[in-house]
Amino acid sequence: MSSDNPCVLDPEHGELLLYPALFSAEASLWYSQLRKLVPWRREQAMIFGRRRVLPRLTAWCAGAGQRYRYSGICHEPTPWPQPLCTARTAVEKHIGTAFNSALISYYRNGGEYIGWHSDNEASMGAQPCIASLSLGATRRFQLRPRQGGKTLSIELPAGSLLLMRGHSQRHWQHRLPPSSVARGRINISFRHFEPTSP
């Protein structure tokens, strides 16, 4: 783990913090281990009333029986592979917050992406703290204020950690647009999950 200082992306509120090289030493091993060990799934979502296959692979690591539902997707929980436990402990130690779940996405090439959204489901709590760890290819990530205003574009290299906390999910949307890179990327979005219904 390197001891780099965060870059504050929203100086007014200080709720979006980027540590560009926090886990650059560990990133390559975690990427290759997780690519092999995670039971990747291709989920379908309901978007504007139509079933669509997600343009990425995903896995939801959480406690037994803790399903994560949004946009017509129901992620069944899968056990935590060892490298993910190692990464979680390292992230928790650095930022001083505990996480009980992780949504993991595998973008096999630049053609795979995630569209504009906020992670603001009730099950994430009123002020979710999301620690987003990037592994593999560097990709551009964008944030736009919900009230309108300038879109922020940042690069997320392997080993970077983006912290989204406080009211940031209420004030901002984010996405990972398609790109021309050929290499794959894994994103781990550590969260604290509070199931709201059985």
Ligand SMILES: O=C(O)CCC(=O)C(=O)O
């Ligand atoms: O891949 C990323 O950097 C973002 C993933 C994301 O927004 C999510 O899983 O909710």
Ligand SMILES: [Mn+2]
């Ligand atoms: Mn998200």
